Amino acid sequence: MYQHRAITEDLYWIGGNDRRLALFENVYPIPRGVSYNAYLLMDEKTVLLDTVDKSVSDVFLENLEHLLGERQLDYVIVNHMEPDHCAALGQVLHRYPEAVVVCTQKALDMIGQFFGAFPALRSQTVKEGDTLTTGRHTLSFVMAPMVHWPEVMVTYDAADKILFSADAFGTFGALGGNLFADEIPFESQWLEDARRYYTNIVGKYGPQVQALLKKAASLEIQMLCPLHGPIWRENIGWFLDKYMHWSSYTPEESAVMIAYGSVYGNTEAAAFLLASRLAERGVRNVLLYDVSVTHPSLLVAEAFRCSHLIFASATYNAGIFPCMETLLLELKAHSLKNRTIGLLDNGTWAATAGNQMRTVLESMQNMTILEPVIHIKSALTEAQLPELDALADAVAASL
Numbered sequence: 020m021y022q023h024r025a026i027t028e029d030l031y032w033i034g035g036n037d038r039r040l041a042l043f044e045n046v047y048p049i050p051r052g053v054s055y056n057a058y059l060l061m062d063e064k065t066v067l068l069d070t071v072d073k074s075v076s077d078v079f080l081e082n083l084e085h086l087l088g089e090r091q092l093d094y095v096i097v098n099h100m101e102p103d104h105c106a107a108l109g110q111v112l113h114r115y116p117e118a119v120v121v122c123t124q125k126a127l128d129m130i131g132q133f134f135g136a137f138p139a140l141r142s143q144t145v146k147e148g149d150t151l152t153t154g155r156h157t158l159s160f161v162m163a164p165m166v167h168w169p170e171v172m173v174t175y176d177a178a179d180k181i182l183f184s185a186d187a188f189g190t191f192g193a194l195g196g197n198l199f200a201d202e203i204p205f206e207s208q209w210l211e212d213a214r215r216y217y218t219n220i221v222g223k224y225g226p227q228v229q230a231l232l233k234k235a236a237s238l239e240i241q242m243l244c245p246l247h248g249p250i251w252r253e254n255i256g257w258f259l260d261k262y263m264h265w266s267s268y269t270p271e272e273s274a275v276m277i278a279y280g281s282v283y284g285n286t287e288a289a290a291f292l293l294a295s296r297l298a299e300r301g302v303r304n305v306l307l308y309d310v311s312v313t314h315p316s317l318l319v320a321e322a323f324r325c326s327h328l329i330f331a332s333a334t335y336n337a338g339i340f341p342c343m344e345t346l347l348l349e350l351k352a353h354s355l356k357n358r359t360i361g362l363l364d365n366g367t368w369a370a371t372a373g374n375q376m377r378t379v380l381e382s383m384q385n386m387t388i389l390e391p392v393i394h395i396k397s398a399l400t401e402a403q404l405p406e407l408d409a410l411a412d413a414v415a416a417s418l
């Protein structure tokens with residue numbers, strides 16, 4: 020049974036939701052599921068904007084077929100050629116061979132790579148500023164390379180002032196009837212997933228997202244239609260502001276995240292004592308995470324949110340505790356910068372984790388490492404409490 024929804028008089032959401040998938044990209048846990056949004060514009064010409072992942076292709080094809088009825092499909096705009104948005108493209112082109120694919124040259128090359136040669140493929144490659152008039156609507160194309168992949172563009176509808184923003188402004192979380200962000204408690208129940216989606220999926224490409232935001236600023240936007248998650252028609256400025264912070268690696272909040280890696284609990288105990296010392300200094304919302312328990316994607320998101328990051332790690336086979344090493348390498352891979360750092364390590368015979376963590380962090384941009392760095396020999400001693408106080412003072416003073 021079709022599940023399409025009207026957005027405006029001639030624009031429809033025709034995507035699908037997956038609540039069964041455990042790991043998005045086979046990496047990121049999505050306990051709240053994910054939506055794959057595709058849009059159909061029923062103007063004098065009919066225009067499909069992107070398709071969907073293979074997990075929801077059946078319902079998507081039903082939606083498309085039902086809405087088109089006897090009409091033919093004139094255009095398929097491919098904003099992003101990643102399989103979560105184009106797995107169903109092959110089936111669409113087999114069913115509607117007359118449709119003209121509108122995309123960048125890079126996307127066209129990728130169509131060949133993913134689907135093999137389509138001898139009958141009708142295509143029209145577009146560049147920055149090119150337009151397509153479909154009747155009442157004139158669509159213009161804005162290049163957005165590396166907002167998430169190199170072939171990406173976004174599409175702007177000047178008639179209804181809608182930006183089809185590809186992966187930008189998306190979020191994890193399946194849609195549950197409400198299609199619009201203003202119909203759901205986005206800030207309290209969705210923002211964390213939106214941050215985790217942005218930082219982990221697109222976080223590395225801050226400069227490219229900034230470039231897109233700059234171009235978007237010159238457009239009058241009344242609606243944002245992303246490829247995942249709800250559609251934005253109110254409070255767009257609030258969400259843009261989040262993107263400004265995330266893409267410029269500016270902390271969203273003056274806040275402390277403490278992440279620890281511990282085998283027997285001694286490093287954990289020291290991390291907890293440090294958290295308590297901060298609380299005693301009036302620092303609120305200190306967050307303490309065990310890197311072996313909390314998925315790194317959530318810690319990456321928290322690191323983008325918080326101004327201060329404290330890493331406490333046992334030394335493990337002359338290295339950093341494995342889950343902690345993974346976290347630090349993830350933060351580096353996502354180009355995190357501009358943070359204030361505290362360090363604590365533990366070693367029973369030759370502690371090296373502290374210096375090794377410092378080396379990773381110093382290879383990232385604008386990371387300020389606070390003194391003192393605390394070195395524990397198996398377990399924290401009474402004699403080290405002043406050091407812990409000194410680190411807590413340094414953190415509190417720099418917040």
Ligand SMILES: Cc1cc2nc3c(=O)[nH]c(=O)nc-3n(C[C@H](O)[C@H](O)[C@H](O)COP(=O)(O)O)c2cc1C
Nearest residue numbers: 281282283284285286334336337366367368369370
């Ligand atoms: C498998 C394993 C490897 C370790 N490797 C080292 C090491 O190379 N150098 C060192 O000083 N301590 C090493 N340790 C000791 C820990 O760094 C740490 O002192 C001990 O686990 C106590 O801290 P915890 O209670 O937070 O786990 C190792 C511990 C384990 C379990």
Ligand SMILES: [Fe+2]
Nearest residue numbers: 099101167186
């Ligand atoms: Fe993508």
Ligand SMILES: [Fe+2]
Nearest residue numbers: 103186246247
């Ligand atoms: Fe995507």
